[in-house]
Amino acid sequence: MAENPGKGIWCVAELRHGALVPTIFELLSAARSLDQVSKEGVCAVVLGGPGKTAPAAKEIASRGAQRVFVLEHALLDGFLEEAYARALKDLIEREKPSKILLPASVAGRSLAARLAVACRAGLLGDVTAVALDSSGNLEALRPCYGGNLLATVAVRRGLQMATVRPMAFPRAAQASSSGEVVAAPVDPSSWGLRGRFAGFAPEESKEIDLSSAEKIVSGGRGLGSAKGFELIRDLAHALGAAVGASRAVVDSGWIAYRHQVGLTGRAVRPKLYVACGISGQVQHLAGMSSSDVIVAINSDPQCPMMKLANFAVQGDLHQIIPAVVAEIKKQRG
């Protein structure tokens, strides 16, 4: 079996069309908690097109990464897992880290899997907590079976990797001193790249993205109609929250699929989740039950969401939500 003689905990940042996804700061928190035990140092890697990574690299270096490796190349401008995995593998072979954390995002999950196979690494997917076991191996918790079970998983050989569920860790704050930014060479001549990144159509609505949102207001069948989402948007706006939905309303065509929370939608872990007119069937809970604080607004006090909620508000959401929005505005003055 392959040994893992490497040293250093790496966090891979996600840069989406110039914008740094804040999950990197969550990875840095997770890495630093491991580093308190293993004392091997925390580094970060950011990949992107020529001239695209500098502000992100600087920001990451100021928030607790001792070194930030920058991989820039025209082939890394859009996300292509083949290209990203090859560029990272080359760097890993040179620098030999022991552990790598990536965000459990669409790109992060597929990149991690491709990279893990290429490096014959062990990979723990979509974890919500990390630790080192008695032999110093990476160990993690991951929810599975729609949140019905929590599994403790561990890497047994090779380079140790994990994808970390967004919002599972606090975001690392500014550090007292800044780390160094290191431009690393990228040589695609041996990659044999076949896929081609052909384009990107940004989400038009400029809404806050669900999976990294700190607050989410979600609506379900209790809204009564697509028009009911105006109430949800009002409340989301007042709170600075993203908009989520149950499958029932997505299937009814009241809102787009990308808003769906749950087993067949997004798994989210915000600090605040406000469920309006959502009964709380297990498939929905699978995507949100680990939220820090849950508020339920529902006419049925017996439904699972009301029983689960930290704050259960019984009543007709068509009356409660406007009253809450008015109260927030009043408080803000």
Added chain:
Amino acid sequence: MNIVVCVKQTPASANLPIDLATGRIKTEGLQLGVNPFDEYAIEEALRLKERLPGSSVSVLSFGAAAAEEALRSALALGCDEGILLYDPAFEQSDSLATAHLLCAAVRKLSKAKGAVALVLCGKQTNDGESGQVGAALGAWLDWPAASCVKKIPQADDSKIVVERLMEDGVDTVELPLPAVVSVIKGINEPRLPSLKGKMAAKKAVVARWGQAELAADVSQIGASSASVVVKTAPPETRSAGMTVPGGSPEEKAAFLVQKLKELKFI
């Protein structure tokens, strides 16, 4: 075009009975079915087959002997052959090892019936949920791959164009074939099996390949997987919350907003 779909047999219900003593799912009498995400992969394969004359769809499932039923469900929908990857030596395979076994099977299929051009998977399973198998399979095969695909606007014998749903929008990626694609819910509306299909599936012979047939690299599979499940347990239950007091919506709203303020959400 030779298309392969990878399916997994998983619990059909989301309400799983948990044995509190062992922290495991009680498997006795548990209803099993095709992983819901894989139903979209099957449907997409069948649509491609209808679009591209001369195509065939083979379905692979790595699992227990009972997973043969999942393969029959796929056959009932119109897939051409089902192959179960089963061997006690495959037990304890993690998701990368699972992908390794699927890779060995795709290679064997390519040899037996002509080059496989496209492998379709579901985005993730509803039990393990790692969402890694498709990408890992692409890596083992050394084929280009794309995950979370919401649409395949273009496919011919040499190339496939896919739209990938990202957190911030939609990427378009071109993959020369062969390639691996994992699809999300919403890419299509899966069909229901016909009576004729069901009858034929009942009688169909499902092949079974073990290590003797696959000759997978034993250092990568089963108990040699790079990761292990140390234990499982039910998650901590949330402590019971409070019912927000008040008679009118305004009183309730005032109480709630006060609490949210104390928690610094406002």
